[in-house]
Amino acid sequence: MLSKKEKALIAEIWESLSPVAEDIGSDALLRMFASFPGTKTYFSHLDISPNSSHLRTHGKKIVLAIADGAKDISQLTVSLAPLQTLHAYQLRIDPTNFKLFSQCMLVTLACHLGEDFTPIAHAAMDKYLSAFAAVLAEKYR
Amino acid sequence: MVEWTDFERATIKDIFSKIDSGVVGPAALSRCLVVYPWTQRYFGKFGNLYNAAAITSNPNVSAHGKVVLEGLTLAVQNMDDIKATYAELSVLHSEKLQVDPDNFRLLADCLTIVVAAQMGKDFTPEVQAAFQKFLAVVVSALGKQYH
16 A cells, blocks of 8 residues: 555656666666576567667666656556556566566665665555556456 | 575675675664564564654664674675575574564565665676575575474
8 A cells, every 4th residue: 555655755756767767777677687587588589788779778668657657656557558458468478577677676776766765765666566567467367 | 505606706795794784784674674564573572663763763673683684694604505504593583483484585675775775886787686696595594494
């Protein structure tokens, strides 16, 4: 459950990170590929080496979707509907991987925000990313 | 037996030489109690855990955080046999403390975040992978004696 304060904090953080969406997104992806090599199997069609344009474009896409969802968390099921369909019928990424990506995103945020990634911000962000992942997987079955 | 690359060994020793167990331990434990509040179930005797501020300033939490981190240095010093090194601690956690082993992973995740926040850019994807592999081995060893 996210409180009003937490929703505001999450929206604020993602708003401030949107200008560097490429950096944040590609960093999180690289971390995931390094720590959880099985996740690379979903990217055989892309060049996912550090700084590749594929990686940066893809990272940006993911971060902007997360940032967009953060603008009105109560409407996640509506705003994510097209992505739900994409993930369920085309990408079919096993949802366990959403957890792995979320963990790496939290590490990226910690590296980027340092002390500002307080326990409260961490808790709120973890809850938001879990909710986001759950909605994303809703159409799977 | 766990195989460690030279990079992994060096990375683990390096990280632990740079962190202050009196700072990182309390930060990781208090973060765990804030981010995963159900973990507070094991700390009923610790006093005020009512909110994030109370948890972070709670002296029992700080003291215990330091103890936990000092326990981790045992693993750093015995990387080639963490399972045996932690056999007693595993028995302690399962029989006396009765901690659900899933919680070890939660604390490990919080420790990763604390170290990441401290190291910033130096906590590269490769360093993170080594650190997480180390913590995964520790977590597994701590859960080994449960039955």
